[in-house]
Amino acid sequence: MTALLAARDLARWYGPVVGLVDVSLELEPGVIGLLGPNGAGKSTFLKLVAGEIRPSRGTIEVLGRNPFANRAHFAETGFVPQQDALYNDMSGRDFVAFLLRLSGHSAREARDRAAQALERVGLADAMFRPTRGYSRGMRQRTKIAQAIAHTPKLLVADEPLAGLDPIARRGIVELMLELARDGTSILVSSHVLHEVEELTHNVLLLHRGRVLAQGQVPEIRALLSRHPRKVEIRARDARALARAVLDLPGVGSLRISADGTSLGVETHDLEGFLAALPRTAAAVRAGIRSLETPDAGLEAVFEYLVS
C-alpha cells in the first residue's frame, strides 16, 4: 500500500522563525490527528501537506507526489485552511460552486455538488445568503464544505472544529467519520485532545516544530495521567483546607501563601481531587472563593513531556 505521506528531514522556517524541524515520518492512509499546543508547527505541517508552501529543507511526498503547486495533488486533496476567510460578497453556494468549477466540474454539477456539500455540513438553510452574514461556526462549516465537495482522497483540515458550537461540532465529527468510512484519509489538527480523540486514536504529537511522539490516544492519556497537575485555590481559611486535602487522592505537594488565603496543590489525580474537594472544604468550613487549574492545557503537558 502506498504511504499516505512520507517526510524525510522535513524542515520549514519563516526567516528566523522555525516552523518545523527534522521531521521524518511515514503515515498510512486513515484518520490521523495532529496534536500540539499553539505554535507547535501543526499549521506549517498541514500547509506543507496541502501544497501551499514548500519545505526549506528535506522532502515531503503525499500520495506519492511532491505536493507544492502540484495540480494532480490538488485534484485529490481538500484543504480547510485555518484562516477565517471567505468571499464575503458571495453566497455559500456560489462560493463552493465557484471553487468546484475550478476543480473541473461543469456549472450544473458544481451547483449540485455545492448544495449537497453545504447540506452535509448543516448549511442547507443558509446557502443562498452572502457569507458576510455567517456566524463563525457557519463560516467554518463553509470552509469544510468547499474542501469535501469535490470528493477528495485526502482531507487536510487545520483546526476544523474551532469556533463551532457543540451541536455543529458533533455534526462535523460525524461527517468526518462518515468520510473516513467511505475511504477518505483525513489529516486533522487540534490543540484539544478530546476533539481529536472523537475522530481517531491515531495521533501525531508536535511540539516546538518537532514530532514528539506518534501513537495512540490511550498512550497519550497515560502520559497525561502521570503528569502532576496544579490547582490554585483561594479560600477564607487555606490552612485548614490544606490539612484536609492532604488525604485526598493523588495529592503530591502543597503550598500555602504567606497571608494564608491561597493554596497551591499538585495532584496526580485531578478528576478525583476535584470531585472530593467540595465535601472536604465544606467539612472544615474553608470558604473556597475561587479555583483554577492553570496548567490544564496541552502546553503544560508538552512542557512536562519534553522536560
Next chain:
Amino acid sequence: MPGLATSTWLLFRTQLSRMWWSRRALACLALAAAAPVMAWLVAAFGQATGVEIATNLGWLLLLQVIVPLLALVSGSAVVTEEIEDRTISYLFSRPIPRASVLLGRWLAALLFVSTLLAVSSLATVLLASRSAAPGAAVGSGIAVPLLEAALLGGAVYSAIFAAAGVFFRHPMIVGLGYAFAIEGFLANLPGRNQALTVQYYLRSIVGTTGSDAWREVEGFELSRFDSAASALVTLLVVLVFFLAAASWRITRREFVLGA
C-alpha cells in the same frame, strides 16, 4: 483538470462580477470622474477654448495622473487582494494553472479600467467642447488619440502593477514610486531617457496621430516622437513581458498567510 484558458475565463468572469461594488471600485470611479469634472468646471467658468481644455486636461491630468493611478489601484490588487483577504489558499489549492489567477483577474481589472478610462476620456472631451470661448471645434483629432492612449496606458500600466503585486509585498508603494517618481522624472528629462517610460510612448501616439493642437501642450513642443506603430509595438511588448514575468513568478512563488 481545467486548462489555462478555462480557468482564466472562470476567474475573469467571477472577478468581474465581484469587483464593481468594492471600495476599490468606488475609488476608481472617483478618480475617473476627476478629469470630466475638471473639464466641466473650466469650460463653465474659465477663459480657455474647448481644444485647450481637452488637450491640457487630456495630457496633464488624464494621461499623466489618472491613467497610472487608476491602473495602480486596480492592477496592484490583482493578486494582492487575494493575499490580503487570505483567500488565495482556496485558489492555489485547486488543480488550475496558477498563472490563470493572475491572467483572469488582470483581464477583469483591464476591462474595468478600460471602461472607466473610455468614459472618462470621452466625457472630458465632450464637456471641454462646451466652452463658450471662441476657438476651433474639438474634433476627432483630439478625442481619438486621447482615447487610444488612455486605453493603451491603462492596459500597460495595469500589467506592470499586477506584476508588481506578484513580485513585491507592497505593490502600491512600489507602483506609486515607479509611476510618479521614476516615470515622472525620466519622462521629463531631455533626450532618449524618455524612451524608458510608458509616458513617452503614449505621448508618441498622441503626438503623431493627433491634431496639431496637441503640440501646444506643455511637454509636447520639444519632444521627439516614435512613430505610432513603433510606440504601439513597444507598449505591447512591455505588456506581454510583464504578464509573462508575473505568470512565471506566480507559478513558483509561495504565499505565506497567517491565521
